[in-house]
Amino acid sequence: MRLLALLLAVLMMLSPAAAQDRARLDLGASALVESGRAWWGDPPLELRLALTKAVPWRVNIVSDPVRLVLDIRDVDLNGADAKALFGAGLATDVRWGRYRDGWSRVVVELPGPYRIASAVQKTTPPLPQITVTLEPVAEADFTAPPSATAALRGLPDPAEVEALPPREGLVVVLDPGHGGFDPGALAEGETEANLVLVFALELRKALQDRGVQVVLTRESDTFVPLEERMTLAREARGDLFISLHADALPTGQAAGATVYVWNPRSDGQAAQHLVNRHERSDLISGVDFGGQDDALAAAMMDFARTDTQPRSENFARWLSQRMALMGIGQHGRPVQGAAFSVLKSPDIPSVLLELGFISDYNDRANLLNPEWRDRMVMVMSEAVLGWARDEGQRASMLRK
Ligand SMILES: [Zn+2]
Structure with a gap:
């Protein structure tokens, strides 16, 4: 089976009214949970991020160490502590922050090799939610990201979540x-x-x-x-x-x-x-x-x-x-x-x-x-x- 290690998924909210205020992360309704039984090794995981509105997003698995990288746009993460995410302990580490112009990055460091089994954004009430399910794979079956979307290869190293200084000029x-x-x-x-x-x-x-x-x-x-x-x-x-x-x-x-x-x-x-x-x-x-x-x-x-x-x-x-x-x-x-x-x-x-x-x-x-x-x-x-x-x-x- 083909490993879909890089998946880009975007839902655009293009009305000017929607662009005026940024989505907020609803930390209380968000979670990292076990989504099934572990037949060996690490359990299947599901990351749920509840947002006040649907946003452009993309998700990717990268290696060394294995981590899920979820980029979301126009989301206000201020005041939301990644360590306070329900179930954060299932991951080696969870962190997030501003990443680049308008985008924020969520990094979930995983306990072992995983693949993205599915990734969807539900846009219907009560809250839009991004759900990413992760299945553990054997070390031998894990490959560093092949290209699902060649155009996105060569993204900057997702290991870092840091606030880039605002850039001057064009x-x-x-x-x-x-x-x-x-x-x-x-x-x-x-x-x-x-x-x-x-x-x-x-x-x-x-x-x-x-x-x-x-x-x-x-x-x-x-x-x-x-x-x-x-x-x-x-x-x-x-x-x-x-x-x-x-x-x-x-x-x-x-x-x-x-x-x-x-x-x-x-x-x-x-x-x-x-x-x-x-x-x-x-x-x-x-x-x-x-x-x-x-x-x-x-x-x-x-x-x-x-x-x-x-x-x-x-x-x-x-x-x-x-x-x-x-x-x-x-x-x-x-x-x-x-x-x-x-x-x-x-x-x-x-x-x-x-x-x-x-x-x-x-x-x-x-x-x-x-x-x-x-x-x-x-x-x-x-x-x-x-x-x-x-x-x-x-x-x-x-x-x-
Ligand atoms: Zn030419």
Whole structure:
């Protein structure tokens, strides 16, 4: 049987009214209990967390030592003492605290190897409740988390529950596509990998000059697997992830800048062609990125994205509108959906920008022209700052 060691489950409460006040943990109604008989070793366990309303959440088992890690969002844990949880003694340790922007983390250190048998959030009265049932497994059957959701691999070490200091300013992660043994698209002696790196370095400088913190997923001609690019973004606590490309398509199929946002159901043929090409380089490198998603986890990822997706789409709009205002040539459909793996982060707004198509004569000339790049750098810097202000204002409105 397949071990579902990483399960992401989210229920979004998206009405503005619901966003105004945070859920509270009802400690009195929460518990860790034995949920059955132990046939050997440790007993099956059930963790119940009662909340004043349903929240986005995700749950995961990690090793060394074995522990259940439950992330919950918009929950006020202030004043709730983890040691006072009913049944806390069944675990080696129970702790919780603020974890990162808006998320709190509950860590239950387990007495031995376990697997998650089920994890559900009941949203109906009297109290919404997250229930996670855990079954003991033999040491030999316990494996450190395989990927149920590849996009979430590389989460920061859940061993620590600590209050991260509030972060100042905006962090933008720039992801120059391809690199190393994967040059990307080729035309007239130019490689996509090099063109997008040159552009990323110029854009970094411009953003930094405007006070934005910038993290690059690569700064030289090296290969970085897709998944690692997302991990870097998460580790940097990025507010925005921008993957930069300049791909090739058969003549006549594409010209002009195109912004892609995540859409697994996109039926655009050109987009699918690009997606296939991008995933292939990862397969060549030995990283099996695409194949391991559980259908269940994948479906749940879609819920997670209901929060991030509108912010990604908002940035795509900002970018496209700025390009239009500044006379940057765009594709006939400047904003499109596609299932690029790098856009899968459930918690970081992400877009993939085809600056142009290296296969198109004009686009290629633009990419090689420092004046065009200056204009595009300006467009993107303004789009980033405009979007950030827009999102910031929305957030403060919600907090009122
Ligand atoms: Zn590319």
